[in-house]
Amino acid sequence: MSKITFSCVGKTVEAEDGTWMYDVCDDAGSGIPFACKAGACGTCATEVKSGGENLGTPGARELRTLETKGLDPARYRLPCLADVHGDVVFGASAGAAESGASLAIHDVVVESYRPLNLTVAEIRFYVESDGFAFRPGQYMILHAPGGEQVVRRSYSISTPPSDRQHFEICVRAVSGGLGSNFVHRLRPGDRLKVEGPYGDFVLNEESRRSILMVATGTGMSPIKSMLLHLLDTRSRRKVRLFFGLRSDADLFYTDLLRGLSAHYPEFGHEIILSAPDPTRWAGPRGRVTDLITNRLDPRDAASTEAYICGGRDMIECSRQLLLEKGMPASSIYHENFY
Numbered sequence: 590m591s592k593i594t595f596s597c598v599g600k601t602v603e604a605e606d607g608t609w610m611y612d613v614c615d616d617a618g619s620g621i622p623f624a625c626k627a628g629a630c631g632t633c634a635t636e637v638k639s640g641g642e643n644l645g646t647p648g649a650r651e652l653r654t655l656e657t658k659g660l661d662p663a664r665y666r667l668p669c670l671a672d673v674h675g676d677v678v679f680g681a682s683a684g685a686a687e688s689g690a691s692l693a694i695h696d697v698v699v700e701s702y703r704p705l706n707l708t709v710a711e712i713r714f715y716v717e718s719d720g721f722a723f724r725p726g727q728y729m730i731l732h733a734p735g736g737e738q739v740v741r742r743s744y745s746i747s748t749p750p751s752d753r754q755h756f757e758i759c760v761r762a763v764s765g766g767l768g769s770n771f772v773h774r775l776r777p778g779d780r781l782k783v784e785g786p787y788g789d790f791v792l793n794e795e796s797r798r799s800i801l802m803v804a805t806g807t808g809m810s811p812i813k814s815m816l817l818h819l820l821d822t823r824s825r826r827k828v829r830l831f832f833g834l835r836s837d838a839d840l841f842y843t844d845l846l847r848g849l850s851a852h853y854p855e856f857g858h859e860i861i862l863s864a865p866d867p868t869r870w871a872g873p874r875g876r877v878t879d880l881i882t883n884r885l886d887p888r889d890a891a892s893t894e895a896y897i898c899g900g901r902d903m904i905e906c907s908r909q910l911l912l913e914k915g916m917p918a919s920s921i922y923h924e925n926f927y
């Protein structure tokens with residue numbers, strides 16, 4: 590047995606060697622946030638105060654994720670990639686430190702549930718207590734009852750931070766998925782616990798550069814929060830959104846985007862469908878990455894920053910295309926949902 594200490598919450602637990610560190614953190618109520626649990630998102634990056642050698646040598650994926658988040662691998666590790674092999678003392682979680690959150694858990698009440706299409710729904714929550722501050726692009730972790738253990742799933746906030754007392758999420762029901770189907774069963778009046786805000790996929794408000802947003806599916810959620818915030822703050826930055834969906838049955842937020850274009854002269858958007866019914870869709874057909882290839886002028890790439898959200902393959906492909914067009918890597922921000 591090894592001793593695993595979580596100094597932030599003042600807890601030490603004993604764990605059998607070979608146990609997945611995620612299970613130890615979760616069972617102990619460590620407060621360390623997890624999302625992908627596969628070393629890709631970096632959400633669980635946590636300072637290691639001692640016993641780092643017992644976590645083994647960081648592999649290429651861990652090094653890449655820590656580097657992307659600007660964290661020193663000699664100080665931070667990803668517990669989701671580790672098994673227990675000796676005593677470890679964990680310090681502060683980088684996600685909580687970056688967001689300024691002190692691992693806050695909030696009680697919320699569902700105010701509304703609105704289907705946006707057959708598989709995607711928008712849920713609005715009222716935050717009891719004094720509400721909380723967040724930055725456009727951040728996400729919350731919802732606690733869903735899952736048998737003996739609470740199931741924790743990350744969902745991006747889709748509303749702007751001007752309202753501290755409410756937030757909305759936009760969730761696709763995944764077949765057989767515990768978290769997303771729990772969310773789809775929520776109805777007005779239901780109460781639950783949420784944690785956060787978390788994440789460093791946030792709008793760079795100090796920049797004056799043009800913005801390119803690329804989203805697929807519910808990847809629109811944090812992008813919508815950013816867009817509404819830009820509108821709230823009367824930003825004059827030029828914003829273009831490329832939004833990719835599969836078919837015309839998957840369309841959502843089309844009225845909202847049309848309305849934004851009317852109110853925000855610097856905003857333009859294009860929706861592309863990969864498998865539309867040709868009798869119902871006259872717009873562009875293909876992948877969202879085709880819009881990057883065909884619409885982004887390399888002369889604009891250096892003066893633009895990009896925010897990309899959706900699945901990992903789309904993000905990787907978009908990043909490559911943007912780099913080839915001449916956009917600096919430091920201007921490309923992304924959030925992997927899966």
Ligand SMILES: Cc1cc2nc3c(=O)[nH]c(=O)nc-3n(C[C@H](O)[C@H](O)[C@H](O)COP(=O)(O)OP(=O)(O)OC[C@H]3O[C@@H](n4cnc5c(N)ncnc54)[C@H](O)[C@@H]3O)c2cc1C
Pocket residue numbers: 624625630728742743744745746758759760761762763764765766767768769770788807808810811924925926927
């Ligand atoms: C930072 C972050 C923010 C996120 N924000 C959102 C959001 O705003 N809206 C949203 O809908 N989702 C979002 N997600 C994804 C979300 O956290 C869950 O992963 C998703 O809802 C599936 O959880 P589940 O419990 O229903 O499925 P699980 O029980 O975890 O998985 C069930 C099965 O579905 C597969 N699967 C899991 N996720 C997906 C997926 N997205 N698409 C296809 N197959 C999948 C799994 O491989 C598994 O086979 C976010 C993820 C991260 C990391």
